[in-house]
Amino acid sequence: MTFDYDLFVIGGGSGGVRAARVAAGDWGAKVGLAEESRMGGTCVIRGCVPKKLMVYASGFPAAFEEARAYGWEMWDTRFDWAAFRGRLETELDRLENAYRNTLINAGVTLHDTRATLVDPHRVRLATGQEVTAKHILVATGGRPFVPDIPGAELAVTSNEMFHLPALPDRALIVGGGYVASEFACILNGLGVKVTQVYRGAQILRGFDDEARGHVATGMQAAGIEIRCGTDVMRLERTSGGIRAVTTDGADREYDLVLSATGRRPNTEGLGLAELGVRLGRMGEVIVDRFSQTAVPSIHAVGDVTGRINLTPVAIREGHAFADTVFGGRPTAFDHELVASAVFTQPELGSVGLTEEAAREQEPIEVYATAFRPMRSAFAGHGDRVLMKLVVSRATRKVLGCHIVAPEAGELIQMAAIAIRMGATKEDFDRTCAVHPTMAEELVTMRKPVRTA
Template identity: 85%
Template sequence: MAFDYDLFVIGGGSGGVRAARIASGEWGAKVGLAEESRMGGTCVIRGCVPKKLMVFASGFPGIFEEARAYGWEVGATRFDWTAFRTRLESELNRLEEAYRNTLKTAGVTIHDTRATLVDAHRVRLASGEEFSAKHILIATGGRPFVPDIPGAELAVTSNEMFHLESLPKRALVVGGGYIASEFACILNGMGVEVSQYYRGAQILRGFDDEARGHVANAMQASGVDIHCGTDLMRLEKTEGGIRAVATDGSEREFDLVMYATGRRPNVENLGLDGLGVEIGRKGQIVVDRFSQTAVPSIFAVGDVTGRINLTPVAIREGHAFADTVFGSKPTAFDHELVASAVFTQPELGSIGLSEEAAREQEPIEVYATAFRPMKTAFIGKPDRVMMKLIVSKATRKVLGCHIVAPEAGEMIQLAAIAIRMGATKEDFDRTCAVHPTMSEELVTMRKPVRTI
């Protein structure tokens, strides 16, 4: 049977674009790609990239304060949200065009519309046009989830945060994950009075307990009003803003309420019903290690599969898919030991097992330190940095590394290389320190603080 395309990709985010580019540009496949929104997907348009730029913007008040303490004369400062947002939107437009040009250069045919599946080898565009494809890749990502409570329509999600007409004076962030915590820090740094409600016992569930406690303490010290064990019951519109009625009995008024209580895979109305594609308990498309669904011609990568919802993971999954199917190079991305960073203030960098997970697995040694970094200790600020290594007693391998510090994301990327290679604690010990740096503490912790 002759097909219109060798591969048709549904979704123009990081994973779908990488798969399409490699399949077409490197392996010579005839590829079509449909994207109903903006090219670049969540990360480029409404996620990692604009968020990180907001993180940078929100950090300048602290920089100005430190500069004064170091002897610099810094005049009055004011944050112009409109100027920042205008420049941000211009940058996102540039990046979207870059993604488009990358696909065009690789020979991919772009369809700027929604596509759904008709059967295992056919897709239908919103225009009604249909195409056949030997292989179909679903890379539709995920979307923010807002619980069904009274007044939920009054809240915004991370999608809208980059396009606010103006900054609120009082904001409530609902959720305790990395997106919620990052935006709480961003708004706080921009001068907004921020509260954060989370129904759990501590924010950043899933990360090392000691590390997330360190982040929470730092956030509270900087002015974020964190309320754990607290959830919203309803939202009400008032003359002055939005009244938030919480489970702890409180009723407070805010100018903006942002929900960041998780994300859901984009699988609705894709035409998957009856095709035999398995959908998991959390709405994700179930795939094997090669990103193949239960239907041999249909594959899926990225957040829609619910494996590890990180942009670099989606990219590697998309690349591995293209190499496997079109390059005759069977490749499965290894989802073990994937480093991550939470861009709170301070940042949290993490790879491998938390102390809690490791001690359930085997006997371990814990090496940890907390200290005042030179830069801010010099000017009397109480900031503290935390570094932690989890070590197997049996093999001496470093099972996990957790850093809470400015630029922790940069540090954990380099530590991840050593840990992926199977470095032992003695390998760390043999590494000469770079002095004076914060990261030198990773190679100077000689005695465990706990043996479990």
């Protein structure tokens, strides 16, 4: 059978773009790609890139305050949301064009429309056109999930946070994950009075308990009200804003409510289940280690598979798929020891096992230290850094590293290399410290604080 394409990709996010570029540019495949929204996907357009720019913007008030302590005479400062939003939108336009041009230069044919599956080798575009492909890759990512409560339509999601007409005076953040916690810190840094509610016992579920507790304490010290063990029952429009009634009996009014209660895979209406593609409980596409579904010609990568919802993971999965199918190099991305960062204030970096998970697996030693970093201590601030290593008592390998500190994401990337290589605690001990730095504590902790 003759096909229109060797590969047709549904979704123009990080995973789909990488797969298409490598298949076409490196391996000479004839590739088509359909994207119903903007090229670049969640990360570039509605996620990590604009969010990180907002993190930078929100950090300046604290930096200004520190500067005064260091002898700088500071002028009166005022944040211009409209000016920032304009520059942000210009930057997103630039990045989208860069993604688009990268694909075009690799020889990929772009279709700016929605695509659904008709059969294992046929795709129908929203324009009515149908195309055939030897292989189809689903890379449609995820979308925010909004709980079905009365007044749910009054809340915004993370998609809208980058395009607000104005900053609110009072904001309610619903959720305890990284999206909720990051936006709580962003808005707080920009001068918004922030309340965060989460139905669980502590925010940032899934991360090391000690580390997430450290983050929560820092957020509260910065002025964020965190109310755990509670949830929103209903929202109502009032003359002065949005009234939120919560399960702890509170009844308060806000100018903005952000629903950040998780994400769901974008599989609805694609026609996957009808073709025999297995879907999980949340709608995620079930794939094997080579990203192949139950239908041999259909693959999936990125957040739509629900494996690890991180942009670099989607990119590596997409690259591995292209190398496997079109390069003749069977490659499976290893999902173990993937480092991550939460861009809260304070920031959290993590790689490997949490103390809780490691304790369930084998006997361990825990090395940890908390201290006031030199820069902020000099300025009279009370914030504290946490450095933590989880070590196997049997092999001496470092099983996990957790850092709560300014630029923790930058620090954990370097630690991840060592841990990925199988570094032992003694390898860390033999490494000479760089002084004076925060990171030197990772190689100077000599005695465990506890064993388990």
